[in-house]
Amino acid sequence: MTVLARANEVTRRYGDVLALDRVSLDIRPGEVVGLLGPNGAGKSTLINLFVGLRRPTSGTVELFGGSPQDPVMRRGIGVTPQETGLPESLRVGEIVDFVSAHFPDRADKGELLARFGLDDLIRRQVGGLSGGQKRRLAVALAFAGNPRLVFLDEPTTGLDVEARRSLWEGIRSFHEEGGTVLLTSHYLEEVEALAERVVVFGHGRVLADDTVRAVRDIVGVRRVSLVADGLPELPGVLATERADGRVSLVTTDPDRLVVELVRSGTPFSGLEIRPVSLEEAFIALTSKESAHV
Numbered sequence: 001m002t003v004l005a006r007a008n009e010v011t012r013r014y015g016d017v018l019a020l021d022r023v024s025l026d027i028r029p030g031e032v033v034g035l036l037g038p039n040g041a042g043k044s045t046l047i048n049l050f051v052g053l054r055r056p057t058s059g060t061v062e063l064f065g066g067s068p069q070d071p072v073m074r075r076g077i078g079v080t081p082q083e084t085g086l087p088e089s090l091r092v093g094e095i096v097d098f099v100s101a102h103f104p105d106r107a108d109k110g111e112l113l114a115r116f117g118l119d120d121l122i123r124r125q126v127g128g129l130s131g132g133q134k135r136r137l138a139v140a141l142a143f144a145g146n147p148r149l150v151f152l153d154e155p156t157t158g159l160d161v162e163a164r165r166s167l168w169e170g171i172r173s174f175h176e177e178g179g180t181v182l183l184t185s186h187y188l189e190e191v192e193a194l195a196e197r198v199v200v201f202g203h204g205r206v207l208a209d210d211t212v213r214a215v216r217d218i219v220g221v222r223r224v225s226l227v228a229d230g231l232p233e234l235p236g237v238l239a240t241e242r243a244d245g246r247v248s249l250v251t252t253d254p255d256r257l258v259v260e261l262v263r264s265g266t267p268f269s270g271l272e273i274r275p276v277s278l279e280e281a282f283i284a285l286t287s288k289e290s291a292h293v
């Protein structure tokens with residue numbers, strides 16, 4: 001099978017909210033795909049469609065060539081949603097047994113816990129775990145049924161650096177054995193550490209679907225801000241904003257912009273150049289995209 005999961009021209013509405021707008025996406029075996037996008041971009045909605053928790057308003061979603069609503073297909077996936085609640089009184093090992101029991105093919109408990117750095121905690125009650133340990137357990141559970149495809153919604157949010165790295169190691173070792181992962185994140189760094197392919201979402205649409213490197217270049221935009229009465233046409237400007245007497249130009253090439261600005265002889269002062277946040281980069285991407293529509 002060349003595609004494990006496929007969204008084809010998928011639109012999903014919640015009342016007046018257009019959460020996904022004609023999204024098409026294929027997930028192929030052995031990939032780690034990062035879904036990157038600001039809050040509300042539609043990432044969780046797409047995961048919910050792939051795992052069969054919701055249905056599209058229009059378009060089609062396939063899982064292993066069948067329907068995500070089919071339990072047979074769903075047995076081949078593992079999922080960690082953004083928020084999970086685990087029974088506090090159960091021990092770590094008991095929770096793994098409980099989840100594994102739902103699957104015909106089960107991961108070895110010791111290996112699974114070791115993969116996520118939890119092997120010392122097998123007898124610990126979940127109520128006694130730290131927040132980071134709980135999150136790692138929630139992510140480990142996605143792998144309990146030896147899935148072919150794993151969906152992780154913001155797996156490391158709220159984790160400290162060490163816990164995050166331990167979790168990344170677990171995901172990487174699954175990938176090295178041929179496993180396929182779709183994960184969402186707000187962190188470019190996380191996607192960069194794990195994924196070869198990144199899909200950037202904004203306002204329910206796919207803004208970019210490319211290698212991490214190519215997308216890093218896109219979001220490597222800078223904000224050049226200055227005070228000036230009027231500005232000439234400048235190269236590489238993706239977005240212009242005016243606030244508090246300053247003009248802000250979002251650009252992919254700040255050096256060239258400043259050179260051209262100086263060359264133009266336009267009087268200006270208070271020049272500042274700084275990286276934009278990922279959120280701002282997405283806004284720039286979105287406005288660039290709408291300029292082409």
Ligand SMILES: Nc1ncnc2c1ncn2[C@@H]1O[C@H](COP(=O)(O)OP(=O)(O)OP(=O)(O)O)[C@@H](O)[C@H]1O
Nearest residue numbers: 014017018019037038039040041042043044045046
């Ligand atoms: N059950 C729901 N009812 C109404 N609106 C919803 C529902 N679920 C999601 N939405 C809306 O759909 C849009 C997309 O939400 P979604 O959770 O998919 O985004 P996201 O990219 O996962 O965001 P985040 O990074 O914050 O998790 C948002 O505007 C959200 O408010």
